[in-house]
Amino acid sequence: MTGSAVNEARVKTLIDAYGADPARWPLEERAEAAALLARLPELDAYRNEALLLDTLLETHEVSLPDAALIERVVAARPRGPRENPLRALIKFLMPDEAAWLPAGALAASMAFGIYVGMSGAFMPAASDTETQAALMSLALADTAVEDNWNE
């Protein structure tokens, strides 16, 4: 129904099909049709009749599903591959983890690297001559040197 100018007949068709409330009319025609309706007081009775039916339709109530039905539906799903518990925990904490998981792993790696660099935990002490000797021995694969390297 796009591309055609809205006329009185079309406004009546919209009311017949969708009811009196312009909010329910197709978006592409809504503004034009509502404006035309406002300029046509002769359509008031026509619209009021539709309004009556709209109101009657609203009297039909459907209650929300109870928790038991939700549980039955969820329990009935086929079981796929068992989920990794660590991954389940990550998903629980970050439901939209897809973008965060690689970024988080990278950040953790960087933080660990910085910690190691700053602490010097894996740096040999410059004054530790025994360590230097041991390293040299290891590099030369010569156990005989170990004992008298500084001699």
Place this chain on the structure above:
Amino acid sequence: MTEPSDEALLRRIAEGEERAARLMAVRYLPRIVALGERMLGSRAEAEDVAQEAFMRIWKMAAEWQPGKARFSTWVHKVAANLCIDRLRRKRPQPLDGEALNIADPAPDAEAQTAGAQQSARLSAALQKLPERQRLAIVLVHYQELGNVEAAGILGTSVEAVESLLARARRGLRKILLEDEAFESLHSHAASGEMR
């Protein structure tokens, strides 16, 4: 936090995540049950349809291809087809234009509130409509789908949907306005007191 999309939930359901399945159930179960109850006139049958529809949703989760169709449209189509299948197995449908008289509500309805009685009478009136007219008004008025989406589910054109809707509304108006239970509403509308 924004709600995850249907497609995101389907991916997580396919991986076996229960929380995603629960979110999907909370999102769509009320809509499927409402569609079923209005199409079938029975809460119990509506819940059966909802469970069948969800079995198909769970199976579809691993196969869903984003971009091909809207998931909500597919869900409505599945639910609508399940309802139509049940209706066709259950009873013959009235012809368009057939004289439609609303049945008295069940005896225990006398004990219900006025609102519940009206709801029951409207449900009975909906059941008197031919099934395609009923489906059109359920999809567009109650489920608030767009006319293009409804046309896709009904397998017809937008113009045909509008025709079905207009005939459904005329049929309902005839049934309801002849029903004494709605006489007062009619009087209110005539005097311009409504809305």
